[in-house]
Amino acid sequence: MDFTGNLIVISGPSGTGKGTICKKLLDEHKTLTYSISATTRQPRTGETHGINYWFTDKIEFERMIEQEELLEWAEVYGNYYGTPLARVQEVLKNGQDVILEIDPQGAMNVKKKFPQGVFIYIIPPSMTELEKRIRGRGTDSDESIARRLKAACDEIRMGVYYNYVVVNDEITVAANKIAAIVEAEKCNVLRNTDLLRQICEDKGE
Numbered sequence: 001m002d003f004t005g006n007l008i009v010i011s012g013p014s015g016t017g018k019g020t021i022c023k024k025l026l027d028e029h030k031t032l033t034y035s036i037s038a039t040t041r042q043p044r045t046g047e048t049h050g051i052n053y054w055f056t057d058k059i060e061f062e063r064m065i066e067q068e069e070l071l072e073w074a075e076v077y078g079n080y081y082g083t084p085l086a087r088v089q090e091v092l093k094n095g096q097d098v099i100l101e102i103d104p105q106g107a108m109n110v111k112k113k114f115p116q117g118v119f120i121y122i123i124p125p126s127m128t129e130l131e132k133r134i135r136g137r138g139t140d141s142d143e144s145i146a147r148r149l150k151a152a153c154d155e156i157r158m159g160v161y162y163n164y165v166v167v168n169d170e171i172t173v174a175a176n177k178i179a180a181i182v183e184a185e186k187c188n189v190l191r192n193t194d195l196l197r198q199i200c201e202d203k204g205e
């Protein structure tokens with residue numbers, strides 16, 4: 001895949017604050033683009049088609065898999081979730097950064113295809129706080145909460161395969177850390193080898 005922008009992958013257990021952090025980052029950094037995933041999950045109250053997710057059915061999702069329209073996809077909590085490829089390619093080719101908020105299975109599939117991506121794992125300050133946040137969100141049934149908490153510890157073990165770990169204790173601090181990581185990645189030598197070469201060539205030296 002050709003690219004000039006950064007592909008940023010954000011994962012973390014359900015309720016840890018990924019959505020809240022991404023919203024803050026996008027509000028404050030207009031150059032970032034959020035990759036809207038397709039999902040077969042039902043919309044939650046307050047979620048909008050084309051903003052939070054592309055809500056779709058299983059038949060349409062399977063068609064997208066078949067036609068290779070997804071960069072990656074995974075089954076999470078009994079529903080399909082996937083990243084539409086075309087939009088990600090378009091943003092990166094324009095030299096802009098794109099954020100994918102996806103689960104670790106999907107993140108690892110992206111890493112295989114796109115190892116130069118920036119992989120950030122977000123954790124809550126504690127499991128007690130995590131449960132409080134999921135309950136406080138008020139969007140999940142008791143069964144769904146139990147499933148998410150059970151999955152959280154297994155999921156957190158996947159954090160070692162990421163490049164960065166950010167604790168979401170205070171939202172502003174966590175969002176600022178991610179913005180700093182994104183900014184630092186722009187200076188990564190692997191993204192600047194042309195710059196090192198060109199500066200002398202420009203002067204004819």
Ligand SMILES: Nc1nc2c(ncn2[C@@H]2O[C@H](COP(=O)(O)OP(=O)(O)O)[C@@H](O)[C@H]2O)c(=O)[nH]1
Binds near residue numbers: 015019072
């Ligand atoms: N692989 C993959 N995972 C996704 C995608 N979109 C969302 N997810 C993940 O699916 C999981 C469930 O998301 P969601 O239903 O919104 O629940 P929440 O994490 O409790 O807010 C989370 O881990 C998301 O990061 C996607 O396009 N691909």
Ligand SMILES: Nc1ncnc2c1ncn2[C@@H]1O[C@H](COP(=O)(O)OP(=O)(O)O)[C@@H](O)[C@H]1O
Binds near residue numbers: 021
């Ligand atoms: N740093 C934080 N401190 C306290 N509450 C938070 C923090 N970050 C997120 N929350 C709250 O926790 C709940 C879950 O956040 P959300 O962004 O939906 O998580 P995720 O997208 O990871 O599932 C929401 O009610 C949100 O307002």
